[in-house]
Amino acid sequence: xxxxxxxxxxxxxxxxxxxxxxxxxxxxxxxxxxxxxxxxxxxxxxxxxxxxxxxxxxxxxxxxxxxxxxxxxxxxxxxxxxxxxxxxxxxxxxxxxxxxxxxxxxxxxxxxxxxxxxxxxxxxxxxxxxxxxxxxxxxxxxxxxxxxxxxxxxxxxxxxxxxxxxxxxxxxxxxxxxxxxxxxxxxxxxxxxxxxx
Amino acid sequence: xxxxxxxxxxxxxxxxxxxxxxxxxxxxxxxxxxxxxxxxxxxxxxxxxxxxxxxxxxxxxxxxxxxxxxxxxxxxxxxxxxxxxxxxxxxxxxxxxxxxxxxxxxxxxxxxxxxxxxxxxxxxxxxxxxxxxxxxxxxxxxxxxxxxxxxxxxxxxxxxxxxxxxxxxxxxxxxxxxxxxxxxxxxxxxxxxxxxxxxxxxxxxxxxxxxxxxxxxxxxxxxxxxxxxxxxxxxxxxxxxxxxxxxxxxxxxxxxxxxxxxxxxxxxxxxxxxxxxxxxxxxxxxxxxxxxxxxxxxxxxxxxxxxxxxxxxxxxxxxxxxxxxxxxxxxxxxxxxxxxxxxxxxxxxxxxxxxxxxxxxxxxxxxxxxxxxxxxxxxxxx
Numbered sequence: 001x002x003x004x005x006x007x008x009x010x011x012x013x014x015x016x017x018x019x020x021x022x023x024x025x026x027x028x029x030x031x032x033x034x035x036x037x038x039x040x041x042x043x044x045x046x047x048x049x050x051x052x053x054x055x056x057x058x059x060x061x062x063x064x065x066x067x068x069x070x071x072x073x074x075x076x077x078x079x080x081x082x083x084x085x086x087x088x089x090x091x092x093x094x095x096x097x098x099x100x101x102x103x104x105x106x107x108x109x110x111x112x113x114x115x116x117x118x119x120x121x122x123x124x125x126x127x128x129x130x131x132x133x134x135x136x137x138x139x140x141x142x143x144x145x146x147x148x149x150x151x152x153x154x155x156x157x158x159x160x161x162x163x164x165x166x167x168x169x170x171x172x173x174x175x176x177x178x179x180x181x182x183x184x185x186x187x188x189x190x191x192x193x194x195x196x197x
Numbered sequence: 198x199x200x201x202x203x204x205x206x207x208x209x210x211x212x213x214x215x216x217x218x219x220x221x222x223x224x225x226x227x228x229x230x231x232x233x234x235x236x237x238x239x240x241x242x243x244x245x246x247x248x249x250x251x252x253x254x255x256x257x258x259x260x261x262x263x264x265x266x267x268x269x270x271x272x273x274x275x276x277x278x279x280x281x282x283x284x285x286x287x288x289x290x291x292x293x294x295x296x297x298x299x300x301x302x303x304x305x306x307x308x309x310x311x312x313x314x315x316x317x318x319x320x321x322x323x324x325x326x327x328x329x330x331x332x333x334x335x336x337x338x339x340x341x342x343x344x345x346x347x348x349x350x351x352x353x354x355x356x357x358x359x360x361x362x363x364x365x366x367x368x369x370x371x372x373x374x375x376x377x378x379x380x381x382x383x384x385x386x387x388x389x390x391x392x393x394x395x396x397x398x399x400x401x402x403x404x405x406x407x408x409x410x411x412x413x414x415x416x417x418x419x420x421x422x423x424x425x426x427x428x429x430x431x432x433x434x435x436x437x438x439x440x441x442x443x444x445x446x447x448x449x450x451x452x453x454x455x456x457x458x459x460x461x462x463x464x465x466x467x468x469x470x471x472x473x474x475x476x477x478x479x480x481x482x483x484x485x486x487x488x489x490x491x492x493x494x495x496x497x498x499x500x501x502x503x504x505x506x507x508x509x510x511x512x513x514x515x516x517x518x519x520x521x522x523x524x525x526x527x528x529x530x531x532x533x534x535x536x537x538x539x540x541x542x543x544x545x546x547x548x549x550x551x552x553x554x555x556x557x558x559x560x561x562x563x564x565x566x567x568x569x570x571x572x573x574x575x576x577x578x579x
Contacts, residue, residue: 039538041535047561047565050542050544051565052568055568057572058542059542061531062544062545063543072531
């Protein structure tokens with residue numbers, strides 16, 4: 001189990017009804033079903049991931065957030081809405097955040113921190129868009145169209161009156177590092193936030 | 198004639214006729230005093246009868262879903278691509294049951310059967326049966342076969358409606374419902390197409406108010422037209438374009454109304470073949486069953502409320518170019534399932550063949566279906 005997923009698991013109470021936006025191959029949902037008796041759905045657009053989810057008994061729904069939105073889900077119908085490593089890939093992250101907290105009591109979001117020192121260094125030294133383990137793409141073919149930093153995300157939450165309940169960081173291998181917690185915007189690679197209205 | 202059967206075929210199969218002596222009261226208020234169902238099965242029922250899968254057929258349905266009746270048979274059963282060893286509904290794991298529904302014309306009691314009250318064929322007097330009635334008769338079939346609970350009920354189109362109805366009529370007797378290329382109810386456009394098909398049949402001079410048998414007649418032209426209209430709606434513009442384009446049978450226009458384009462002669466051929474094998478009254482009845490299906494109706498048109506009855510898990514699949522039952526109709530169903538907090542998985546398969554895509558083994562369709570069913574199989578063996 002990846003460390004970031006372990007952190008998320010700790011934030012979810014037993015028998016929660018969960019929606020996972022961009023659920024990938026369903027690893028997290030399958031784990032939450034087993035360990036926390038969670039119910040709920042994953043949303044995904046990658047056909048192979050959808051197939052994997054179905055094979056492991058995760059309820060997965062093919063739905064494109066950007067094109068179809070989340071109008072088929074009712075207000076406050078989930079305990080938690082998750083979105084791991086997908087916020088940066090959607091067309092309107094701000095709208096998605098609103099939607100997450102319309103559907104769920106709480107939201108849990110993870111994204112790559114663009115202010116991580118190695119990325120800053122890459123850009124400063126080479127003058128080119130950074131590539132890293134967490135961002136392994138060229139600027140022109142990356143699915144990550146809305147990269148942001150810890151500070152950016154928190155500023156957006158402040159503007160939207162979204163409360164940050166918990167915040168933590170892990171490295172690209174999803175491990176905790178004591179130093180990254182000291183100075184997350186510089187030393188954190190992946191941000192994990194738990195938010196509510 | 199094939200010398201040998203394909204290794205992933207269920208092989209040579211034989212239908213059997215089961216007689217049900219108890220009366221069955223139908224949604225229309227009438228009762229069938231007794232009835233026959235023609236059934237085919239593939240694979241083996243396990244010791245605790247937990248591995249049974251029911252296949253529900255579509256509009257022109259047949260009990261012959263997989264395998265071959267003889268070595269001379271040119272084509273296997275209608276869903277052979279999905280049923281057999283190693284196929285999505287893997288007969289190494291599942292005991293598969295497929296039947297001809299009540300009102301059908303392939304051996305089950307229907308309009309061509311003898312009405313015990315009158316001693317002559319039912320004809321137009323055969324009561325209108327609904328999807329709910331079919332599910333009721335299928336539950337009795339399950340009893341007869343010693344199946345307390347289906348591992349899954351699976352169907353495409355009208356068959357998907359039966360799978361959905363199973364989840365509502367007998368929530369404890371079904372673990373998974375697989376609803377493919379289907380809809381929770383017909384749109385006005387769908388009903389309109391059905392009405393054109395029915396009108397084509399009933400206005401055929403050989404129809405004789407449905408008593409064509411007694412007149413030694415068959416409303417062939419009507420059936421052919423009905424099938425031609427239906428056929429157009431099952432395909433997509435793109436698939437027809439790819440298959441026929443504007444190709445002519447001969448080189449030049451003849452400026453007349455014979456079949457000049459290839460697509461015309463194809464439709465005529467399909468229509469004619471259908472009219473030779475299918476019963477007109479059955480076609481009327483099956484299209485009516487489609488029209489009436491609407492599980493939300495009893496729940497103030499609230500589909501989610503209806504679905505709170507269900508206990509099973511659902512797999513819903515749609516096809517991108519299906520304009521008879523569009524992906525939007527499947528999404529409507531999925532939305533209601535989500536609102537009812539039922540377990541549901543949904544995928545829209547990109548395929549160019551329109552509604553008929555549910556019969557065509559495209560890779561993603563087969564992968565998705567196989568993944569889901571393999572997980573159902575694991576539960577059974579657990």
